Amino acid sequence: MRDLTEKTISSEVIYEGHILTLRKDKVKLPDDHISFREVVEHPGAVGVVAVNDKNEVLMVCQYRKPVEEMLWEIPAGKLDKNEEPLVCAKRELEEETGYKANQWEKIFSFYTTPGFSNERMHMFFCEDLVEGHVHPDEDEFVEAKWFSYEGLMEKVQQGEVRDGKTIVGLLAVRDKIAGRKNSR
DSSP states (O other): OOOOOOEEEEEEEEEEOSSOEEEEEEEEOTTSOEEEEEEEEOOOEEEEEEBOTTSEEEEEEEEEGGGTEEEEEOSEEEOOTTOOHHHHHHHHHHHHHSEEEEEEEEEEEEESOTTTBOOEEEEEEEEEEEEOOOOOOTTOOOEEEEEEHHHHHHHHHTTSOOOHHHHHHHHHTHHHHHHHHHTO
16 A cells, blocks of 8 residues: 655644644645645543443433534543543543443544544443432533433434444444343
8 A cells, every 4th residue: 555644744723722622734745735634633532331231221412512402422521631531431421420330341442533633532331330429510411311222223223313422332332232131
């Protein structure tokens, strides 16, 4: 395979916010032409597929301003500076749902939208859940609810669950869910 690397000539920060930074890079393309790339820098995030004894998946509903919709999603959140992904996953699960889990497994990491962002999401599976108290961030309003795995997959097929990280997480645990059913 030939080298398709784009070499950065210069980089300018256009906006620096609480959640992200936007920069504009001047790049030299593999054919030596010059172009520009707008890049959203993001500290990374976690997603959590939490499953109970009945093979139900814990979901949260919240209003998402960029799409102007209420969406059902797996619990998730942004990494704090220098925070380990597992620490963040445990924090986000408890903040958004009130639950803690005794068993955790990292499934994998992936880039959410590498065409314009460097956000890397770390996906976790957890089980053996203990109910506690919900304590979302002061500007976060969420509602948690359990759904059957099969019901969620139907909602995905029907276009009722449209969040990318949620769909990725649900598909990633399909074999785990099936294995839990067969072992009972």
